[in-house]
Amino acid sequence: MRYRIGVLVGSLRKGSFSRSVAEAMAELFPEQFDVEFLEIEQLPYFNQDFEEEGATPQSYLDFRKKVAACDGFLFATPEYNRSYPAVLKNALDVASRPYGASQWNGKPAAIVGVSPGQMGGFGASQHLRQTLSFLNLDLVQQPEAYIGNVGALLDDGGRLVNEGTRAFLQTVVDALVAKIRG
Numbered sequence: 001m002r003y004r005i006g007v008l009v010g011s012l013r014k015g016s017f018s019r020s021v022a023e024a025m026a027e028l029f030p031e032q033f034d035v036e037f038l039e040i041e042q043l044p045y046f047n048q049d050f051e052e053e054g055a056t057p058q059s060y061l062d063f064r065k066k067v068a069a070c071d072g073f074l075f076a077t078p079e080y081n082r083s084y085p086a087v088l089k090n091a092l093d094v095a096s097r098p099y100g101a102s103q104w105n106g107k108p109a110a111i112v113g114v115s116p117g118q119m120g121g122f123g124a125s126q127h128l129r130q131t132l133s134f135l136n137l138d139l140v141q142q143p144e145a146y147i148g149n150v151g152a153l154l155d156d157g158g159r160l161v162n163e164g165t166r167a168f169l170q171t172v173v174d175a176l177v178a179k180i181r182g
């Protein structure tokens with residue numbers, strides 16, 4: 001049996017710390033897991049008018065299909081003003097529609113908050129947790145993952161160089177894998 005993980009990164013920045021952490025985590029899944037980054041930059045701002053017959057952007061349809069094909073998700077988010085970035089909320093909204101046909105429903109997911117600051121994106125993670133709970137994702141509750149001072153954990157190329165952090169991230173991945181395998 002093979003499983004598919006969708007990784008969503010709440011930053012569009014070249015050189016994003018959050019993406020670097022997500023890339024390090026992507027390598028920690030067992031062999032039976034295919035890990036795909038689900039890009040969200042191409043999704044127009046959600047507009048409910050798009051739900052009219054024939055008005056749905058192709059990018060929405062493609063994204064929903066990709067989400068539907070996943071068995072679980074990893075969310076790596078930076079913190080913007082003590083919450084998670086709008087681009088990630090937009091993607092969550094897009095795949096939550098049309099009403100009654102959310103693609104997130106019931107699937108396992110883990111959150112990792114990332115920040116160059118001390119608090120490791122705690123505020124972003126908590127807000128994201130609220131939305132994901134409402135969307136009925138089956139969230140990894142423990143361990144919680146707040147990666148602070150992230151700049152010190154990566155080299156100039158964005159590769160994780162702190163082995164203690166890698167070992168911790170492995171425990172997060174393991175908890176997500178256990179949920180998916182049931």
Ligand SMILES: Cc1cc2nc3c(=O)[nH]c(=O)nc-3n(C[C@H](O)[C@H](O)[C@H](O)COP(=O)(O)O)c2cc1C
Pocket residue numbers: 011012013015016017018019078079080081082083114115116117118119120121
């Ligand atoms: C609009 C904005 C708001 C921010 N607010 C916070 C914040 O509330 N907490 C925090 O730790 N960092 C905050 N930052 C700094 C980000 O943590 C930093 O830019 C980080 O590199 C973003 O993640 P990325 O590297 O994955 O793009 C903010 C940055 C921006 C652009």
